[in-house]
Amino acid sequence: MFFILGATGYLGSYFVKYLRQEGEDVFGLSRTEIDYTDVGSLISILRRKKPKFLINAAGYTGKPNVDACESDKAECLFGNAVFPGRIRTACEEVGIPWGHVSSGCIYSDRKSNGEGWSENDEPNFSFRNGPCSFYSGTKALGEEILKDAKDCYIWRLRIPFNEEKSPRNYLQKLLNYSSLLEAENSISHIDDYINSCLSSFTQECEPGIYNLTNSGSIRTRQVVEWMKEEGVTDKEFNFFENEEDFMAKAAITPRSNCVMDTSKAERNGIALRPVEEAVRDSLRKMREQVLA
Amino acid sequence: MFFILGATGYLGSYFVKYLRQEGEDVFGLSRTEIDYTDVGSLISILRRKKPKFLINAAGYTGKPNVDACESDKAECLFGNAVFPGRIRTACEEVGIPWGHVSSGCIYSDRKSNGEGWSENDEPNFSFRNGPCSFYSGTKALGEEILKDAKDCYIWRLRIPFNEEKSPRNYLQKLLNYSSLLEAENSISHIDDYINSCLSSFTQECEPGIYNLTNSGSIRTRQVVEWMKEEGVTDKEFNFFENEEDFMAKAAITPRSNCVMDTSKAERNGIALRPVEEAVRDSLRKMREQVLA
Numbered sequence: 001m002f003f004i005l006g007a008t009g010y011l012g013s014y015f016v017k018y019l020r021q022e023g024e025d026v027f028g029l030s031r032t033e034i035d036y037t038d039v040g041s042l043i044s045i046l047r048r049k050k051p052k053f054l055i056n057a058a059g060y061t062g063k064p065n066v067d068a069c070e071s072d073k074a075e076c077l078f079g080n081a082v083f084p085g086r087i088r089t090a091c092e093e094v095g096i097p098w099g100h101v102s103s104g105c106i107y108s109d110r111k112s113n114g115e116g117w118s119e120n121d122e123p124n125f126s127f128r129n130g131p132c133s134f135y136s137g138t139k140a141l142g143e144e145i146l147k148d149a150k151d152c153y154i155w156r157l158r159i160p161f162n163e164e165k166s167p168r169n170y171l172q173k174l175l176n177y178s179s180l181l182e183a184e185n186s187i188s189h190i191d192d193y194i195n196s197c198l199s200s201f202t203q204e205c206e207p208g209i210y211n212l213t214n215s216g217s218i219r220t221r222q223v224v225e226w227m228k229e230e231g232v233t234d235k236e237f238n239f240f241e242n243e244e245d246f247m248a249k250a251a252i253t254p255r256s257n258c259v260m261d262t263s264k265a266e267r268n269g270i271a272l273r274p275v276e277e278a279v280r281d282s283l284r285k286m287r288e289q290v291l292a
Numbered sequence: 293m294f295f296i297l298g299a300t301g302y303l304g305s306y307f308v309k310y311l312r313q314e315g316e317d318v319f320g321l322s323r324t325e326i327d328y329t330d331v332g333s334l335i336s337i338l339r340r341k342k343p344k345f346l347i348n349a350a351g352y353t354g355k356p357n358v359d360a361c362e363s364d365k366a367e368c369l370f371g372n373a374v375f376p377g378r379i380r381t382a383c384e385e386v387g388i389p390w391g392h393v394s395s396g397c398i399y400s401d402r403k404s405n406g407e408g409w410s411e412n413d414e415p416n417f418s419f420r421n422g423p424c425s426f427y428s429g430t431k432a433l434g435e436e437i438l439k440d441a442k443d444c445y446i447w448r449l450r451i452p453f454n455e456e457k458s459p460r461n462y463l464q465k466l467l468n469y470s471s472l473l474e475a476e477n478s479i480s481h482i483d484d485y486i487n488s489c490l491s492s493f494t495q496e497c498e499p500g501i502y503n504l505t506n507s508g509s510i511r512t513r514q515v516v517e518w519m520k521e522e523g524v525t526d527k528e529f530n531f532f533e534n535e536e537d538f539m540a541k542a543a544i545t546p547r548s549n550c551v552m553d554t555s556k557a558e559r560n561g562i563a564l565r566p567v568e569e570a571v572r573d574s575l576r577k578m579r580e581q582v583l584a
Contacts, residue, residue, distance in 0.1 A: 038327075073437045074373070074374045074377020074378055074381070075374075075377075077369065077373055077374050077433065077437070081369055082367075082369050082370045082374055083366075084366075085365060085366020085369075086366055088366070089366070127418075127419035127420050128420075128422055130420055141419075145369070
């Protein structure tokens with residue numbers, strides 16, 4: 001049985017859906033049901049339920065966006081750094097392998113040599129290596145707290161997208177925002193991401209950090225171009241002049257825009273599709289929904 | 293009535309003792325009695341007890357020393373950063389003024405102009421401005437989370453000492469350690485500190501950060517000299533060659549050694565005694581205990 005924390009959240013609900021489709025037994029816990037953030041409570045549920053794997057899809061992301069983390073720092077820090085540490089304690093105590101939904105948003109830009117950031121690189125958009133958003137700082141601390149954790153997968157997601165009308169879907173966000181920021185990013189197709197996460201466990205990859213973004217990177221202007229090509233919209237998109245203009249007009253805290261190196265996932269046979277293929281696939285499905 | 297969190301801890305028990313001596317009504321909560329770390333629970337106790345002031349003397353310091361924080365990062369982060377944020381939420385909700393035991397250990401050395409660190413200076417021994425110990429990183433994040441908190445005093449302590457035989461007492465530590473590190477530090481006499489903390493509230497000082505160390509600074513060699521002069525010991529003290537030698541032989545994480553600017557406390561009439569006076573006073577009492 002798979003044990004999912006944050007089962008009613010954005011990512012968690014996709015994990016639940018995917019696993020149920022695969023015929024797996026899923027026990028989904030949401031924090032409104034039980035305070036699983038207490039190590040003792042978590043240990044006793046794990047002892048009772050004896051899951052073969054635990055997934056931590058609970059986290060504090062800020063709604064509607066990362067700016068909200070700046071005004072609820074304590075809970076952001078709790079959800080993204082303290083709580084993963086408590087799960088580690090509980091899972092190591094009971095002897096349960098697990099995976100943690102982490103984020104590539106602890107990096108900015110590319111490495112100075114032009115390459116994407118690999119799993120071995122120190123975060124450069126974190127408290128220890130700023131500037132950073134408070135959100136990114138807490139996600140980097142979360143990874144620090146999980147360093148050398150036993151039987152723990154750290155699955156780095158970035159900017160999730162698919163074809164659905166959720167306000168959390170990157171492609172939907174692009175359609176909703178009045179102005180866009182031109183930036184280069186690695187991004188993660190949700191189904192591809194979930195599939196890779198679970199494959200890391202089922203294919204017995206070595207526990208540790210994995211960058212799970214679609215291979216390659218996108219630029220915002222390129223994506224809106226694809227949107228038009230795929231017939232999703234004929235909207236004229238506005239762009240901020242630059243990052244300063246974006247920060248001045250639309251943001252409280254800086255965003256991470258970065259490119260990830262996905263070669264470790266490729267070497268381990270759990271790579272996500274090339275990004276253009278995944279984006280166009282989602283855009284075609286969005287188009288079908290509009291026509292339907 | 294004064295409401296004290298962490299009432300059975302090292303500092304907390306002195307707060308309780310001092311307030312009771314002053315004839316104040318004290319409600320001391322220890323975490324073993326009730327999980328006051330939950331905002332909802334804390335709010336309801338505060339509504340029921342209606343204290344005139346809350347003191348947070350709970351924190352994660354690491355036992356026997358700060359190295360222990362490196363191996364329990366999640367709880368260190370929780371106790372020193374998340375929990376103060378939750379107290380803030382509860383106290384602001386119920387409308388209760390409060391004080392937080394913070395630390396000067398978020399600084400290293402002196403300012404580049406030779407002055408001590410004032411309340412307006414950004415920490416330079418923190419996650420955002422490293423290197424730092426994990427402990428110091430969490431204390432600095434705690435202050436960040438309390439920034440602009442309503443009716444909140446942030447009382448910065450450093451290296452507490454008095455005449456008692458506690459292993460937490462700096463003067464006792466000097467006697468117990470096999471080798472010492474020569475360093476310059478501001479330090480806090482516990483009674484002086486507690487007295488200044490409570491005065492900040494009773495004298496209606498403006499809420500905010502206060503450096504509450506005895507004025508001036510000490511060097512380790514000077515203190516052991518005073519120990520001999522006051523007849524506390526005739527022990528020959530060994531010193532590490534330098535900080536590198538100390539780190540290699542006796543420590544896991546770097547220590548904060550720093551000098552604080554105490555002029556804000558002086559301007560507000562809540563200053564602690566000059567450091568030599570306070571140290572010699574404690575040493576004389578230690579000597580009396582030996583003779584008794």
